[in-house]
Amino acid sequence: MSERALNPQMDVEYDIYDVLGYRVxxxxxxxxxxxxxxxxxxxxxxxxxxxxxxVPVYEILADNTGCRLALNGSVTFxxxxxxxxxxxxSVLSTLEFELVSTGLDRHEDxxxxxxxxxxxxxxxxGLVLAGESRSGKTTLALGLMHRGFxxxxxxxxxxxxxxxxxxxxxxxxxxxxETWTILQPLAGGPPAVDEAPIGYFLPPQxxxxxxxxxxxxxxxxxxHQTPQLIKLTPPEAASAILTRTTTLSRFPRLALSTASRLxxxxxxxxxxxxxxxxxxxxxxxxxxAR
Amino acid sequence: MIHAFTRILLxxxxxxxxxxxxxxxxxxxxxxxxxxxxxxxxxxLGLLLPLAELAVGLALIPVASAPAGxxxxxxxxxxxxxxxxxxxxxGRRPDCHCFGQLHSTPVGWPTLARNLVLLAAAVFVFAxxxxxxxxxxxxxxxxxxxxxxxxxxxxxxxxxxxxxxxxLLLRLVRQQDRILERLExxxxxxxxxxxxxxxxxxxxxxPGRPIGTAAPDFALPSIDGRTVSLAALxxxxxxxxxxxxxxxxxxxxALTPEFAELEEKHSHAxxxxxxxxxxxxANREKTQGRLARVALQRDREVFDAYGVMGxxxxxxxxxxxxxxxxxxxxxxxxxxxxxxxxxxxxxxPPSSQTAPATPAPPPQLxxxxxxxEFTLTDLDGAPFTLGTFGDRERLxxxxxxxxxxxxxxxxxxxxxxASTTGGGVPLLVISTGTSEANRALGLRSPIALDPxxxxxxxxxxxxxxxxxxxxxxxxxxxxxxxxxAPAIFELLGRAxxxxxxAAEEPAVDLPEDxxxxxxxxxxxxxxxxxxxxxxxxxxxxxxxxxPTAALVWECCDGEHAIDAIVAELREVFPHARDAAQDVxxxxxxxxxxxxxxxxxxxxxxxxxxxxxxx
Numbered sequence: 083m084s085e086r087a088l089n090p091q092m093d094v095e096y097d098i099y100d101v102l103g104y105r106v107x108x109x110x111x112x113x114x115x116x117x118x119x120x121x122x123x124x125x126x127x128x129x130x131x132x133x134x135x136x137v138p139v140y141e142i143l144a145d146n147t148g149c150r151l152a153l154n155g156s157v158t159f160x161x162x163x164x165x166x167x168x169x170x171x172s173v174l175s176t177l178e179f180e181l182v183s184t185g186l187d188r189h190e191d192x193x194x195x196x197x198x199x200x201x202x203x204x205x206x207x208g209l210v211l212a213g214e215s216r217s218g219k220t221t222l223a224l225g226l227m228h229r230g231f232x233x234x235x236x237x238x239x240x241x242x243x244x245x246x247x248x249x250x251x252x253x254x255x256x257x258x259x260e261t262w263t264i265l266q267p268l269a270g271g272p273p274a275v276d277e278a279p280i281g282y283f284l285p286p287q288x289x290x291x292x293x294x295x296x297x298x299x300x301x302x303x304x305x306h307q308t309p310q311l312i313k314l315t316p317p318e319a320a321s322a323i324l325t326r327t328t329t330l331s332r333f334p335r336l337a338l339s340t341a342s343r344l345x346x347x348x349x350x351x352x353x354x355x356x357x358x359x360x361x362x363x364x365x366x367x368x369x370x371a372r
Numbered sequence: 373m374i375h376a377f378t379r380i381l382l383x384x385x386x387x388x389x390x391x392x393x394x395x396x397x398x399x400x401x402x403x404x405x406x407x408x409x410x411x412x413x414x415x416x417l418g419l420l421l422p423l424a425e426l427a428v429g430l431a432l433i434p435v436a437s438a439p440a441g442x443x444x445x446x447x448x449x450x451x452x453x454x455x456x457x458x459x460x461x462x463g464r465r466p467d468c469h470c471f472g473q474l475h476s477t478p479v480g481w482p483t484l485a486r487n488l489v490l491l492a493a494a495v496f497v498f499a500x501x502x503x504x505x506x507x508x509x510x511x512x513x514x515x516x517x518x519x520x521x522x523x524x525x526x527x528x529x530x531x532x533x534x535x536x537x538x539x540l541l542l543r544l545v546r547q548q549d550r551i552l553e554r555l556e557x558x559x560x561x562x563x564x565x566x567x568x569x570x571x572x573x574x575x576x577x578x579p580g581r582p583i584g585t586a587a588p589d590f591a592l593p594s595i596d597g598r599t600v601s602l603a604a605l606x607x608x609x610x611x612x613x614x615x616x617x618x619x620x621x622x623x624x625x626a627l628t629p630e631f632a633e634l635e636e637k638h639s640h641a642x643x644x645x646x647x648x649x650x651x652x653x654a655n656r657e658k659t660q661g662r663l664a665r666v667a668l669q670r671d672r673e674v675f676d677a678y679g680v681m682g683x684x685x686x687x688x689x690x691x692x693x694x695x696x697x698x699x700x701x702x703x704x705x706x707x708x709x710x711x712x713x714x715x716x717x718x719x720x721p722p723s724s725q726t727a728p729a730t731p732a733p734p735p736q737l738x739x740x741x742x743x744x745e746f747t748l749t750d751l752d753g754a755p756f757t758l759g760t761f762g763d764r765e766r767l768x769x770x771x772x773x774x775x776x777x778x779x780x781x782x783x784x785x786x787x788x789x790a791s792t793t794g795g796g797v798p799l800l801v802i803s804t805g806t807s808e809a810n811r812a813l814g815l816r817s818p819i820a821l822d823p824x825x826x827x828x829x830x831x832x833x834x835x836x837x838x839x840x841x842x843x844x845x846x847x848x849x850x851x852x853x854x855x856x857a858p859a860i861f862e863l864l865g866r867a868x869x870x871x872x873x874a875a876e877e878p879a880v881d882l883p884e885d886x887x888x889x890x891x892x893x894x895x896x897x898x899x900x901x902x903x904x905x906x907x908x909x910x911x912x913x914x915x916x917x918x919p920t921a922a923l924v925w926e927c928c929d930g931e932h933a934i935d936a937i938v939a940e941l942r943e944v945f946p947h948a949r950d951a952a953q954d955v956x957x958x959x960x961x962x963x964x965x966x967x968x969x970x971x972x973x974x975x976x977x978x979x980x981x982x983x984x985x986x
Contacts, residue, residue, distance in 0.1 A: 214836030286584020
């Protein structure tokens with residue numbers, strides 16, 4: 083990693099965020115960058131009790147040629163000087179990912195599953211939509227949020243290995259431009275482009291209290307296909323879960339035992355679908371059938 | 373005689389409709405808005421429509437102006453029929469407000485039929501007037517008074533405006549159709565690059581207040597004389613189901629028993645309250661005392677506060693007093709909204725329902741099938757095709773610089789590049805995003821941007837990033853599609869060798885007297901059904917074993933020779949017909965995949981390697 087020393091900028095305004103236990107200061111001399119950071123990291127702060135002298139300090143450097151990200155005075159992104167400057171969205175994406183990754187790494191006793199997690203409207207049971215990017219899980223999560231489901235997270239579900247309870251992450255949803263259409267009722271209208279960086283969305287409400295996972299769905303986007311819930315056998319569920327967790331490579335025993343416990347207590351389904359409204363209705367029906 | 377009667381009846385209907393709407397202009401405007409007319413236009417039409425109805429009614433009274441009145445009635449009724457039909461076809465049943473406060477129910481097929489009958493009456497009046505008509509089209513206007521002429525002219529102007537409005541309405545409906553099509557394509561995300569990054573059009577607004585905003589407070593008298601307020605409902609600290617109803621609404625009556633059952637059986641989990649209009653007596657009759665909280669609004673003040681356009685409608689309110697859902701309108705939508713609320717006590721054990729197990733779906737591109745060609749240029753402008761590295765095995769990696777999982781494997785990928793300089797499988801990276809973002813990755817392998825965003829990846833059957841396809845020298849898929857870092861590194865790891873498929877694992881000929889031992893980097897977990905999942909940390913590979921194979925695995929303790937494992941298998945599975953063969957097959961696979969090794973017993977030294985590791 084190349085590092086380029088910077089002159090300290092005394093006029094930079096910093097906000098303090100607590101990203102899953104990783105306290106950092108993030109600032110910029112550019113108001114638009116600060117605003118964008120607040121929108122993207124809004125689930126983690128800013129904290130009112132901020133001091134910058136004992137936490138890692140991130141700064142977004144911006145000028146007419148583009149943006150860079152510095153950590154404690156050294157540019158860390160782009161990594162190579164020859165790459166030049168990049169746009170604000172790339173810097174935000176890198177910053178957000180770095181903070182969340184570092185925060186998640188501090189939760190070694192929790193199982194990470196790649197997917198969106200929500201609780202049902204009664205807030206007594208949890209649902210995980212696990213899958214790769216573009217499998218439709220975020221879109222389905224947004225559709226369910228219209229129907230009273232409350233989100234814990236969009237991207238990484240944190241699950242207690244013993245109780246299989248979901249824990250809040252509050253990470254901004256990563257969305258594509260056309261998904262904005264679905265967001266409008268949640269956001270109270272079309273999001274202002276200058277306020278909301280394209281690609282991020284903070285839901286108006288988050289689930290806070292832990293609830294046990296009762297269902298894990300693995301959505302698969304199949305254009306024009308009527309949704310279908312296909313229950314997975316234990317080995318199929320184990321493969322599906324373990325290939326979508328980062329815990330496995332770091333803590334194999336924890337990952338395996340958690341997967342086993344999930345399979346015992348949770349109904350796991352493949353969910354090929356190409357119809358959002360029908361998918362939402364089917365999930366509503368599924369969680370009501372217990 | 374019949375003609376005169378019909379004419380007067382039609383006139384009466386229009387005069388009554390116009391007068392009652394004028395008496396309740398606010399509701400008239402809301403009703404028009406509920407039919408899908410944009411709010412600003414609904415405000416104007418809310419006034420013009422009753423005026424037009426009055427003009428038509430007045431014109432129908434004098435014989436001379438009856439043909440014009442009949443034409444106006446026909447046009448208005450056609451417009452009503454169109455609007456009602458469109459809404460019914462879309463599953464919506466807004467309040468018609470046809471006769472103001474005198475009679476307002478959600479529209480339905482009977483409403484449509486009534487308007488068709490009235491249209492037939494208008495045609496009959498017009499035809500009857502023509503059988504004994506004035507001499508010219510304008511001649512009838514002569515005998516009528518100046519006031520009547522003015523009314524007719526005003527009516528015609530209104531009709532022109534209504535015609536313009538219908539065009540706008542059609543455009544609105546088409547726009548909604550387009551949005552619905554987009555809503556129904558959850559994974560259409562792949563075409564991100566082709567879609568403007570700006571915020572979408574405003575017509576996708578869902579009815580009601582935005583989720584997460586404060587629910588409007590209210591305090592209303594209930595039908596039993598108490599007070600129902602949002603604050604009191606919130607005090608129960610449970611999700612609140614607000615059921616917006618009306619004693620004159622048929623679908624509401626049909627839903628009432630279901631709400632009563634909901635309240636009765638699930639009061640531990642939620643609170644139900646009905647917001648309704650009309651008299652306490654009428655509502656008591658409808659609910660028959662089965663619902664505890666039936667609140668009477670004076671007019672439509674709570675409906676308006678929540679944006680309710682018609683009944684039945686339901687919204688969820690969170691215990692913290694914020695809106696928890698969009699409005700569910702109509703019985704079908706309401707039942708879907710309520711379904712997840714009727715969960716039994718979640719502490720009870722999971723259901724034992726089983727569905728037939730279905731194996732994981734095959735990738736859209738099967739191994740050994742020809743892969744799609746592509747022609748791109750890399751970030752430096754050089755040609756970038758499947759043949760960039762000639763006719764040799766290569767890996768096509770689908771990437772997205774903004775993808776967290778891609779970022780996470782980036783450093784390992786760079787390490788792999790560094791360790792395989794000149795000797796590893798060539799890597800072709802097809803990515804999205806900007807050139808700058810991709811240059812910033814620092815990868816040595818050539819990168820090309822897919823101008824279609826994720827289009828090429830989709831032709832390979834990819835659903836996300838990172839994912840990869842190993843292509844053999846003949847341009848065929850050499851192994852199953854790899855999704856995620858572990859699977860990709862597995863492909864990268866095996867590609868320089870012969871890249872055998874799973875079915876072509878080297879057949880290890882096991883000596884008789886070996887005592888297989890689990891590799892230390894393999895972790896196992898027994899599953900509830902007796903099957904087992906293994907994780908090979910050395911290869912970052914997950915494998916599942918059926919109960920038979922799981923038993924063989926457990927016997928790989930360095931103590932059991934193959935014969936002993938076979939005996940163990942026969943003891944546990946006495947009906948296993950080919951236990952010896954099963955054990956050998958399982959062991960060969962385990963050895964071949966590097967999860968089991970074996971030491972040869974002393975007397976076999978010289979004929980076999982002392983330690984076989986794949």
